[in-house]
Amino acid sequence: MAAVLQESFASRQHRNLGFIARALLCLACLAGVAPLHAETGAQAWLRYAPPPDPPRYRDMPHEIVRLGHAPEEQAAAEELETGLGRMIAGAPETLPAFHRDIDAIVLGTADEMRRSESMQRHLHGYQPVPLAPDAFRITHVRNRARQCWVIQGGSPRGVLYGAFRLLQWIAQDRQLPTDTTETPASTIRWVDEWDNLDGSVERGYAGPSIFFDHGHVRGDLSRVHDYARMLASVGINGITVNNVNSDLRTLQPEMLEEFARIADSLRPYGIRMALSVDLSSPQVVGGLPTFDPVDPRVIAWWQAKVDEIYKLIPDFAGFTVKADSEGRPGPHQYGRSPLDAANALAKPLQAHGGVVLYRGFVYNNHLDFHDLKADRARAGYDNFRAYDGKFLPNVIIQVKHGPIDFQVREPVSPLIATLRHTPQAMEVQITQEYLGQQRHMVYIAPMWSWVLDTDMRVDNQPSPVRDIITGKTFYQAQGGMVGVANVGMETNWLHHPMALANLYSFGRLAWNPTLTPESTLDEWTRMTWSNDGRVYEPIEQMNLASWHAYEQYTGPLGLGTLTDILGTHFGPGPESADGNGWGQWIRAVPGPHGGIGMDRTVATGTGYIGQYPPELAAKYESLKTCPDDLLLFMHHVPWTYKLRGDDPGDKTTPSAKGAPTANDADDESEAKTSTKTVIQHIYDAHYAGAATAAAFVDQWESVKSLIDEPRYNEVHALLVFQARHAEIWRDAINDWFARESGVPDALGFVGHHTGREEAESLPGTGFHTVDVSSWETASGGKAAVCNAAPCELHTTFRGAANPYRIQVGYFDRHPGAAQYRLLVNGTEVANWTADDMLPPDRPDDRLNGHTATRFVAEGIRLKPGDTISLEATPDDKDLPAVDFLEITRDPRWN
Numbered sequence: 022m023a024a025v026l027q028e029s030f031a032s033r034q035h036r037n038l039g040f041i042a043r044a045l046l047c048l049a050c051l052a053g054v055a056p057l058h059a060e061t062g063a064q065a066w067l068r069y070a071p072p073p074d075p076p077r078y079r080d081m082p083h084e085i086v087r088l089g090h091a092p093e094e095q096a097a098a099e100e101l102e103t104g105l106g107r108m109i110a111g112a113p114e115t116l117p118a119f120h121r122d123i124d125a126i127v128l129g130t131a132d133e134m135r136r137s138e139s140m141q142r143h144l145h146g147y148q149p150v151p152l153a154p155d156a157f158r159i160t161h162v163r164n165r166a167r168q169c170w171v172i173q174g175g176s177p178r179g180v181l182y183g184a185f186r187l188l189q190w191i192a193q194d195r196q197l198p199t200d201t202t203e204t205p206a207s208t209i210r211w212v213d214e215w216d217n218l219d220g221s222v223e224r225g226y227a228g229p230s231i232f233f234d235h236g237h238v239r240g241d242l243s244r245v246h247d248y249a250r251m252l253a254s255v256g257i258n259g260i261t262v263n264n265v266n267s268d269l270r271t272l273q274p275e276m277l278e279e280f281a282r283i284a285d286s287l288r289p290y291g292i293r294m295a296l297s298v299d300l301s302s303p304q305v306v307g308g309l310p311t312f313d314p315v316d317p318r319v320i321a322w323w324q325a326k327v328d329e330i331y332k333l334i335p336d337f338a339g340f341t342v343k344a345d346s347e348g349r350p351g352p353h354q355y356g357r358s359p360l361d362a363a364n365a366l367a368k369p370l371q372a373h374g375g376v377v378l379y380r381g382f383v384y385n386n387h388l389d390f391h392d393l394k395a396d397r398a399r400a401g402y403d404n405f406r407a408y409d410g411k412f413l414p415n416v417i418i419q420v421k422h423g424p425i426d427f428q429v430r431e432p433v434s435p436l437i438a439t440l441r442h443t444p445q446a447m448e449v450q451i452t453q454e455y456l457g458q459q460r461h462m463v464y465i466a467p468m469w470s471w472v473l474d475t476d477m478r479v480d481n482q483p484s485p486v487r488d489i490i491t492g493k494t495f496y497q498a499q500g501g502m503v504g505v506a507n508v509g510m511e512t513n514w515l516h517h518p519m520a521l522a523n524l525y526s527f528g529r530l531a532w533n534p535t536l537t538p539e540s541t542l543d544e545w546t547r548m549t550w551s552n553d554g555r556v557y558e559p560i561e562q563m564n565l566a567s568w569h570a571y572e573q574y575t576g577p578l579g580l581g582t583l584t585d586i587l588g589t590h591f592g593p594g595p596e597s598a599d600g601n602g603w604g605q606w607i608r609a610v611p612g613p614h615g616g617i618g619m620d621r622t623v624a625t626g627t628g629y630i631g632q633y634p635p636e637l638a639a640k641y642e643s644l645k646t647c648p649d650d651l652l653l654f655m656h657h658v659p660w661t662y663k664l665r666g667d668d669p670g671d672k673t674t675p676s677a678k679g680a681p682t683a684n685d686a687d688d689e690s691e692a693k694t695s696t697k698t699v700i701q702h703i704y705d706a707h708y709a710g711a712a713t714a715a716a717f718v719d720q721w722e723s724v725k726s727l728i729d730e731p732r733y734n735e736v737h738a739l740l741v742f743q744a745r746h747a748e749i750w751r752d753a754i755n756d757w758f759a760r761e762s763g764v765p766d767a768l769g770f771v772g773h774h775t776g777r778e779e780a781e782s783l784p785g786t787g788f789h790t791v792d793v794s795s796w797e798t799a800s801g802g803k804a805a806v807c808n809a810a811p812c813e814l815h816t817t818f819r820g821a822a823n824p825y826r827i828q829v830g831y832f833d834r835h836p837g838a839a840q841y842r843l844l845v846n847g848t849e850v851a852n853w854t855a856d857d858m859l860p861p862d863r864p865d866d867r868l869n870g871h872t873a874t875r876f877v878a879e880g881i882r883l884k885p886g887d888t889i890s891l892e893a894t895p896d897d898k899d900l901p902a903v904d905f906l907e908i909t910r911d912p913r914w915n
């Protein structure tokens with residue numbers, strides 16, 4: 022021990038020097054000369070940048086005493102070494118025992134502390150307390166002249182969580198509390214990855230899988246290790262690593278051996294691996310003539326398979342099951358129920374401590390659109406209600422938060438209030454399938470909190486969703502949240518640097534669903550970007566405005582996102598909602614006697630509203646009390662129906678209140694305060710949302726000199742794209758609604774574009790005119806396409822001499838990179854390559870709302886008679902397709 026202490030004295034001197042060096046560095050930061058080294062985003066929020074005021078943490082010990090040997094405790098000590106080393110000074114080190122002459126951070130469980138002789142002898146100020154397994158307590162203890170921090174975990178995993186929390190406080194530059202205990206709200210804090218064995222990721226927008234490649238588990242799993250570390254830092258304890266649309270090879274013996282390597286990489290971070298399984302596996306993998314879940318041969322097959330898995334993966338978490346849904350096989354084929362199937366899998370898992378997360382996402386995607394009683398939203402309740410209370414205790418029903426499919430706004434699924442005797446986990450999407458696919462910044466935690474806050478009024482009692490899913494309301498031992506994350510091999514995990522705020526906040530809300538989206542965002546922003554208010558304030562403002570802005574420029578009033586549901590779910594495609602079997606209907610009825618919205622009332626509609634507990638049902642059933650933001654989800658109304666005026670984001674209504682809050686849904690006021698019609702609201706919301714998105718660019722530019730260049734540029738390019746794409750959304754949706762309703766925009770904006778000339782009507786060479794489908798995604802429904810260079814369009818400017826903004830609307834087919842040049846009187850003023858960062862989901866060479874994009878050249882000085890030309894050069898995968906040229910006064914120059 023003497024040798025250890027001597028060595029540690031020397032290293033402390035070294036660290037003190039390190040501390041002084043860092044303090045000087047920070048003085049330099051305060052003087053505004055901070056060196057902003059390039060960052061890639063790979064570290065996510067675990068950057069451990071020195072906080073602005075290290076002296077605040079001057080007394081933080083540099084010795085770590087690790088009392089236990091569990092992998093999670095080793096990971097905790099390593100994390101403290103890394104984090105404190107980077108943020109405070111020098112290189113902390115880990116010792117196996119406590120000594121009275123050292124300042125130390127002591128790590129251990131209650132048992133380990135009681136067994137530790139050194140701790141019993143020298144650290145009198147601390148008594149271990151009983152803690153729940155994943156809980157931790159962090160306590161500051163003065164040991165005579167010594168400073169100690171004790172991180173006690175209810176389990177080794179709890180120790181790890183405590184270590185991360187201490188580091189987070191420092192990284193966020195917080196005053197350290199002296200005694201804190203945290204217990205996670207629920208047992209299920211999982212992420213799902215929709216990764217395929219071939220290396221693709223369903224609804225993944227950040228490159229190929231970190232787990233699989235060419236049909237196998239990757240040889241190099243270092244990204245999986247890094248990901249596990251990120252997940253553990255926010256308290257995630259389970260991960261389903263393969264797509265819910267599970268590959269039929271998943272349960273083959275050779276594959277299971279490969280999966281065991283993933284489980285090994287996750288284990289040090291306390292994360293248990295689960296697998297998505299296909300219910301036909303007994304037949305496809307096992308060679309049985311049937312997969313009927315009640316057949317004794319099938320039951321025996323699952324038993325043997327589960328035993329085989331646990332031999333390879335002793336801490337295997339369980340199965341995730343998608344069945345009888347979107348073409349996946351299921352018990353229905355044999356006249357059996359979800360109950361039969363879930364219990365058949367749960368039984369063998371029970372003995373090993375595994376669970377079945379059986380998805381409530383069971384519905385018929387061949388509904389009859391002409392049947393006014395048909396309703397996809399009813400399916401969860403209709404398919405599961407009868408079995409409540411009959412599942413084995415280790416079956417957890419995984420329910421999507423809304424009854425449809427992760428739309429920009431949906432009411433809470435009524436199934437959540439229905440399962441009183443069955444544990445449930447609420448599924449949300451971190452990957453932004455319907456929310457801009459990580460090309461748009463959409464901070465989703467405000468939506469999740471709105472859902473968690475929704476009071477379902479079970480038995481006319483307060484019963485917020487957060488209490489139901491964590492098991493409080495119905496006294497369930499299990500429950501929680503599952504987030505579909507879909508990270509990829511791209512360095513920064515999710516493509517958009519801002520999207521990481523969603524992953525972070527999901528983990529924090531799964532840990533503690535009473536946290537506010539503002540607080541989780543603040544934590545993330547400080548750790549990811551900076552503790553400088555000039556940086557975190559604008560970033561937080563932008564993020565907090567983003568969900569509502571996205572809702573405004575896509576589908577407001579409960580219409581759903583209004584994307585092309587038959588395509589990639591990215592750009593506008595309102596036409597695709599109705600007329601097919603998918604049931605994401607908006608029931609738009611054209612003309613002055615028509616209207617819009619799904620009638621889901623009990624009185625005249627599908628009866629869906631009757632699935633809610635009576636108080637909530639009454640609120641939704643009546644037009645007088647149904648909130649505006651869900652109006653068209655619940656009711657079919659005429660185009661000119663007048664709103665209540667309670668949309669909190671609609672700044673033009675008298676009741677505007679700023680950002681949406683949970684209580685908005687509880688506003689029982691029956692008084693109509695608005696004179697705005699549904700159709701006018703749709704128009705106005707689209708202008709308001711697109712304007713907010715445009716403002717993000719300016720807000721971001723205010724942080725330019727304060728953060729590193731690579732990340733600044735990356736976000737800037739994405740926000741510019743979003744601003745343009747928001748306008749495409751605005752124009753497509755508004756044009757479509759104007760034609761459907763036949764009601765003109767009272768403010769005169771819709772369909773009128775000052776300074777715009779349609780490409781198909783401009784003189785030039787090489788271009789020919791094509792119809793665009795859907796028509797509303799192109800101005801005038803047409804575009805001018807260039808098959809072979811050279812192609813050129815011209816126009817003559819006739820306005821007054823001034824600086825102008827020249828906007829070119831065009832389609833950017835993916836992949837491929839057409840070239841464009843913009844010239845004034847033969848002199849080039851701009852050039853660009855059409856290789857926008859469109860979702861890599863699949864190549865798209867069509868002209869539509871996914872490929873529509875815009876380029877803007879600002880500050881171009883024009884005078885009457887100038888010739889403006891656009892030159893386009895195709896490549897073999899991207900034939901230039903130009904929609905319009907628009908010349909307007911430049912707001913920045915006028």
Ligand code: GCU
Nearest residue numbers: 223224265266343382426454
């Ligand atoms: C959505 C999504 C699918 C996914 C499905 C599911 O429909 O588009 O890709 O498979 O949800 O959650 O199972």
